[in-house]
Amino acid sequence: LQLSMHICILERQIFDFLGYQWAPILTNFVHIITVILGLFGTVQFRPRYVTGVSKIFLYNKYM
Template identity: 85%
Template sequence: MGCCSGRCTLSFICGMQLICTLERQIFDFLGYQWAPILMNFLHIITVIMGLFGTVQYRPSYVTGYAVWLVPWVTWNVFIICFYLGVGDLSKLAGFISACYVVKLIAEEEDSFDFIGGFDSYGYQRPQKTSNLQLQPLYL
Protein backbone atom coordinates (compact mmCIF):
# COMPACT_ATOMS: atom_id res chain seq x y z
CA MET A 1 0.00 0.00 0.00
CA GLY A 2 1.16 3.45 -0.84
CA CYS A 3 1.38 6.51 1.32
CA CYS A 4 -1.85 8.00 -0.01
CA SER A 5 -4.12 5.01 -0.37
CA GLY A 6 -7.86 5.36 -0.59
CA ARG A 7 -8.27 4.32 3.03
CA CYS A 8 -5.73 6.88 4.19
CA THR A 9 -7.42 9.63 2.18
CA LEU A 10 -10.88 8.71 3.45
CA SER A 11 -9.59 8.62 7.03
CA PHE A 12 -8.12 12.09 6.58
CA ILE A 13 -11.37 13.42 5.09
CA CYS A 14 -13.41 11.87 7.91
CA GLY A 15 -11.08 13.37 10.49
CA MET A 16 -11.33 16.83 8.94
CA GLN A 17 -15.12 16.56 8.71
CA LEU A 18 -15.26 15.54 12.35
CA ILE A 19 -13.18 18.54 13.44
CA CYS A 20 -15.17 20.98 11.28
CA THR A 21 -18.51 19.58 12.42
CA LEU A 22 -17.51 19.81 16.08
CA GLU A 23 -16.56 23.46 15.56
CA ARG A 24 -19.83 24.09 13.77
CA GLN A 25 -21.73 22.38 16.57
CA ILE A 26 -20.20 24.75 19.11
CA PHE A 27 -21.33 27.78 17.11
CA ASP A 28 -24.78 26.31 16.49
CA PHE A 29 -25.27 25.93 20.25
CA LEU A 30 -24.96 29.70 20.46
CA GLY A 31 -27.90 30.10 18.07
CA TYR A 32 -31.57 29.54 18.49
CA GLN A 33 -32.27 26.80 15.93
CA TRP A 34 -32.26 23.19 17.01
CA ALA A 35 -32.42 21.55 13.59
CA PRO A 36 -28.76 22.33 12.73
CA ILE A 37 -27.69 21.03 16.13
CA LEU A 38 -29.49 17.72 15.58
CA MET A 39 -28.18 17.38 12.03
CA ASN A 40 -24.63 18.08 13.23
CA PHE A 41 -25.02 15.45 15.91
CA LEU A 42 -26.21 12.89 13.36
CA HIS A 43 -23.32 13.84 11.08
CA ILE A 44 -20.79 13.39 13.87
CA ILE A 45 -22.13 9.90 14.59
CA THR A 46 -22.11 8.99 10.90
CA VAL A 47 -18.57 10.29 10.38
CA ILE A 48 -17.37 8.25 13.36
CA MET A 49 -19.05 5.17 11.88
CA GLY A 50 -17.48 5.91 8.48
CA LEU A 51 -14.07 6.33 10.10
CA PHE A 52 -14.54 3.09 12.01
CA GLY A 53 -15.61 1.33 8.81
CA THR A 54 -12.53 2.64 7.00
CA VAL A 55 -10.11 1.51 9.68
CA GLN A 56 -11.80 -1.84 10.41
CA TYR A 57 -12.56 -2.80 6.77
CA ARG A 58 -16.35 -2.63 7.18
CA PRO A 59 -17.79 -1.81 3.76
CA SER A 60 -21.36 -1.51 5.06
CA TYR A 61 -20.32 1.33 7.40
CA VAL A 62 -18.49 3.12 4.60
CA THR A 63 -21.53 2.66 2.35
CA GLY A 64 -23.78 4.10 5.06
CA TYR A 65 -21.41 7.04 5.37
CA ALA A 66 -21.48 7.58 1.60
CA VAL A 67 -25.28 7.42 1.51
CA TRP A 68 -25.49 9.87 4.43
CA LEU A 69 -23.38 12.41 2.54
CA VAL A 70 -26.18 13.01 0.01
CA PRO A 71 -28.69 14.41 2.57
CA TRP A 72 -25.82 16.11 4.42
CA VAL A 73 -24.75 18.06 1.33
CA THR A 74 -28.39 18.86 0.54
CA TRP A 75 -28.90 20.11 4.09
CA ASN A 76 -25.81 22.30 3.89
CA VAL A 77 -26.90 23.83 0.58
CA PHE A 78 -30.31 24.55 2.13
CA ILE A 79 -28.74 26.16 5.20
CA ILE A 80 -26.42 28.30 3.08
CA CYS A 81 -29.30 29.45 0.88
CA PHE A 82 -31.49 30.01 3.95
CA TYR A 83 -28.93 32.20 5.72
CA LEU A 84 -28.13 34.16 2.56
CA GLY A 85 -31.84 34.69 1.87
CA VAL A 86 -31.73 33.14 -1.58
CA GLY A 87 -35.19 32.88 -3.13
CA ASP A 88 -37.13 33.81 0.03
CA LEU A 89 -36.60 30.38 1.58
CA SER A 90 -37.53 31.66 5.01
CA LYS A 91 -41.03 32.66 3.69
CA LEU A 92 -41.33 29.85 0.99
CA ALA A 93 -40.38 27.02 3.54
CA GLY A 94 -42.87 28.24 6.18
CA PHE A 95 -45.70 28.59 3.69
CA ILE A 96 -45.14 25.16 2.17
CA SER A 97 -44.90 23.55 5.61
CA ALA A 98 -48.10 25.26 6.74
CA CYS A 99 -49.98 24.09 3.63
CA TYR A 100 -48.75 20.54 4.16
CA VAL A 101 -49.85 20.51 7.82
CA VAL A 102 -53.28 21.89 6.91
CA LYS A 103 -53.64 19.14 4.29
CA LEU A 104 -52.70 16.46 6.84
CA ILE A 105 -55.13 17.81 9.42
CA ALA A 106 -57.94 17.93 6.85
CA GLU A 107 -57.27 14.32 5.83
CA GLU A 108 -57.30 13.17 9.46
CA GLU A 109 -60.63 14.88 10.13
CA ASP A 110 -62.21 13.33 7.04
CA SER A 111 -61.02 9.85 7.85
CA PHE A 112 -62.15 9.83 11.48
CA ASP A 113 -64.66 7.06 12.17
CA PHE A 114 -66.99 7.42 15.09
CA ILE A 115 -67.90 4.41 17.19
CA GLY A 116 -70.53 2.62 15.20
CA GLY A 117 -69.52 5.00 12.37
CA PHE A 118 -71.44 6.49 9.53
CA ASP A 119 -69.83 4.33 6.92
CA SER A 120 -71.63 1.40 5.35
CA TYR A 121 -68.91 -1.09 6.29
CA GLY A 122 -69.34 -0.64 10.04
CA TYR A 123 -73.13 -0.80 10.04
CA GLN A 124 -74.73 -4.06 11.12
CA ARG A 125 -78.42 -4.64 10.87
CA PRO A 126 -80.18 -5.70 14.05
CA GLN A 127 -80.80 -9.42 14.27
CA LYS A 128 -84.34 -10.64 13.92
CA THR A 129 -85.63 -12.09 17.17
CA SER A 130 -88.99 -13.53 16.18
CA ASN A 131 -88.84 -16.53 18.53
CA LEU A 132 -87.50 -14.69 21.55
CA GLN A 133 -90.06 -13.73 24.18
CA LEU A 134 -89.23 -11.15 26.81
CA GLN A 135 -90.51 -11.80 30.32
CA PRO A 136 -90.19 -9.75 33.48
CA LEU A 137 -87.64 -10.87 36.07
CA TYR A 138 -89.85 -10.32 39.09
CA LEU A 139 -93.53 -11.20 39.30
Protein backbone atom coordinates (compact mmCIF):
# COMPACT_ATOMS: atom_id res chain seq x y z
CA LEU A 1 0.00 0.00 0.00
CA GLN A 2 2.84 2.38 0.79
CA LEU A 3 4.55 1.82 -2.56
CA SER A 4 1.39 2.32 -4.60
CA MET A 5 0.65 5.49 -2.63
CA HIS A 6 4.10 6.88 -3.39
CA ILE A 7 3.68 6.00 -7.07
CA CYS A 8 0.33 7.78 -7.17
CA ILE A 9 1.82 10.86 -5.52
CA LEU A 10 4.72 10.88 -7.97
CA GLU A 11 2.36 10.55 -10.95
CA ARG A 12 0.22 13.37 -9.61
CA GLN A 13 3.24 15.65 -9.23
CA ILE A 14 4.42 14.85 -12.76
CA PHE A 15 1.02 15.56 -14.31
CA ASP A 16 0.60 18.74 -12.25
CA PHE A 17 3.98 19.98 -13.47
CA LEU A 18 3.22 19.10 -17.10
CA GLY A 19 -0.08 20.94 -16.82
CA TYR A 20 1.86 24.19 -16.66
CA GLN A 21 4.25 23.13 -19.40
CA TRP A 22 1.82 22.19 -22.19
CA ALA A 23 1.51 25.71 -23.60
CA PRO A 24 5.28 26.36 -23.94
CA ILE A 25 5.86 22.87 -25.36
CA LEU A 26 3.08 23.32 -27.93
CA THR A 27 4.26 26.83 -28.82
CA ASN A 28 7.82 25.61 -29.30
CA PHE A 29 6.63 22.76 -31.53
CA VAL A 30 4.53 25.09 -33.70
CA HIS A 31 7.47 27.50 -33.98
CA ILE A 32 9.83 24.73 -35.11
CA ILE A 33 7.33 23.51 -37.73
CA THR A 34 6.83 27.09 -38.97
CA VAL A 35 10.59 27.62 -39.32
CA ILE A 36 10.98 24.34 -41.24
CA LEU A 37 8.13 25.22 -43.61
CA GLY A 38 9.56 28.72 -44.04
CA LEU A 39 12.95 27.28 -44.99
CA PHE A 40 11.35 25.03 -47.59
CA GLY A 41 9.38 27.99 -48.95
CA THR A 42 12.55 30.08 -49.17
CA VAL A 43 14.40 27.35 -51.04
CA GLN A 44 11.55 27.02 -53.55
CA PHE A 45 11.17 30.79 -53.97
CA ARG A 46 14.86 31.64 -54.35
CA PRO A 47 15.32 30.77 -58.09
CA ARG A 48 12.41 33.00 -59.10
CA TYR A 49 13.72 35.76 -56.86
CA VAL A 50 17.23 35.53 -58.33
CA THR A 51 15.97 35.64 -61.93
CA GLY A 52 13.67 38.56 -61.15
CA VAL A 53 16.39 40.59 -59.47
CA SER A 54 18.90 39.81 -62.22
CA LYS A 55 16.39 41.02 -64.84
CA ILE A 56 15.99 44.27 -62.92
CA PHE A 57 19.77 44.69 -62.63
CA LEU A 58 20.25 44.04 -66.35
CA TYR A 59 17.47 46.49 -67.20
CA ASN A 60 19.05 49.17 -64.99
CA LYS A 61 22.49 48.48 -66.42
CA TYR A 62 21.39 49.36 -69.94
CA MET A 63 19.42 52.45 -68.95
